[in-house]
Amino acid sequence: MAGGGFTDAGTLKRANLYEYKITWYFIFSCIVGALGGSLFGYDLGVSGGVTSMDDFLIEFFPQVYERKHAHMQETDYCKYDDQMLTLFTSSLYFAALVSTFGASSLTKKKGKRASIVAGSISFFIGAVMNASAVNISMLIVGRVLLGVGIGFGNQAVPLYLSEMAPAKVRGAVNQLFQLTTCLGILVANFVNYATEKIHPWGWRLSLGLATVPATVMFIGGLLCPETPNSLVEQGKMDEGRKVLERVRGTSNVDAEFEDLVDASREAQTIKNPFQNLLLKKNRPQFIIGALAIPAFQQLTGNNSILFYAPVIFQTLGFGSGASLYASVITSVALVLATLISMFYVDKFGRRAFFLEAGAEMFLCMVATAVVLALEFGKDKELSFGVSIFLVIIIFMFVLAYGRSWGPLGWLVPSELFPLEIRSAAQSVVVCVNMIFTAIVAQFFLASLCHLKYGIFLLFGGLIVVMSCFVFFLLPETKQVPIEEIYLLFEKHWFWKKIVGDGKEERKLNGHA
Helix, strand or coil, X not given: CCCCCCCCHHHCCCHHHCCCCCCHHHHHHHHHHHCCHHHHHHHHHHHXXXXXXXXXXXXXXXXXXXXXXXXXXXXXXXXXXXXXHHHHHHHHHHHHHHHHHHXXXXXXXXXXXXXXXXXXXXXXXXXXXXXXXXXXXXXXXXXXXXXXXXXXXXXXXXXXXXXXXXXXXXXXHHCHHHHHHHHHHHHHHHHHHHHCCCCCCHHHHHHHCCHHHHHHHHHHHHHCCCCHHHHHHCCCHHXXXXXXXXXXXXXXXXXXXXXXXXXXXXXXXXXXXXXXXXXXXXXXXXXXXXXXXXXXXXXCCHHHHHHHHHHHHHHCCCCHHHHHHHXXXXXXXXXXXXXXXXXXXXXXXXXXXXXXXXXXXXXXXXXXXXXXXXXXXXXXXXXXXXXXXXXXXXXXXXHHHHCCXXXXXXXXXXXXXXXXXXXXXXXXXXXXXXXXXXXXXXXXXXXXXXXXXXXXXXXXXXXXXHXXXXXXXXXXXXXXXXXXXXXXXXXXXCHHHCCCCCHHHHHHCXXX
């Protein structure tokens, strides 16, 4: 088959010998560990809402405030085209992409919990600085500290969940990260809707309440156990086995523990994990998981809609309060979609969700572009019917994204890489994701101003490209043990031509 990769997990190594039960200890560990996603989500939701609040604009961006309320001759696409305003948003993501490499070193040496705790502390300090900001410099420094927190959290949490989860439910468990992210967005939109009415300091409350998810993440990092994979990698064999027995709910974990030990021994022979990412045997995972998927996730255009949903709806003619309310609707769609994906991704697989939702997202982007081309611009007001249609289309788009590229953009990369390069690879994943997040955040409003409705056609074209990539090059990973994913590429119609025979890595690591 063109798509390749439909490999039976039962034919792989010792997978058929793995045993597990869903225990309360396992559920507690995963829920508490996943709370790190709430940092990312709350910031995604709160930043777009704050940048549409008049009190915030008057304080820091008076020119944007004046342009927002003036009767301009230029089209309304350009109301919020201000690079300093978008730098307020995107500076966080530039900081995250740099900090994730520090998180990689900490994660490898001290485990996932250490990165989760460190990220929460940085995020807390950044939230306090933003809430008390008196100038743009304080805002940007606060955003940078928030970015460091997100860089550490996004590096550690998806790996934590994938390593804790049994193969057959790994998709659902890993998507707890996306679920807490979506709930963070939803809560942030409700907060913005309430604080927008508090003058003149409501925006400070919105930004300051980011200390709440940071505190929750800090407590979670202290309470949840380290993953068996990390404990084995640190040489704590007995402790690693005890944790594995507790999270699997059985003492019969010999097969899985042996696979962990084998993977750890191989990992200890690796001198430079970042260099090993480029080996032939890891090249499919590197191209798919570390480069393509995290970039594609942002190029769907969804995070642009989430960043700037209040701004977009105001640009389309909604009032300030109405625009924040419309943003709540889109974040509800995101939560619903994530729940759908959690329940069915391990049944229908990753590819099915990517491809089905991709077609729906493409149609939504085209529909949005057509409506805006016909009905919007040159100081024209959108009719009530057209406005409602646009909200529905955006709702449908977010619903499609929320069950595909949103959660799977974190799930698939976290399950592709072998233990010896997993932490390094996840740093590259977060780095690429944040690079494209920052680029899209920095230039979306300018592109909206200059390309007008064409920006949505551009995103639609990119969705077609990424759907073709998934169809031809991504093997199905559902229910395959994380330590045996590499076997899928050895059997894939295309990637088997790329994967080497192992001589290259033995030479690199000093073996004969």
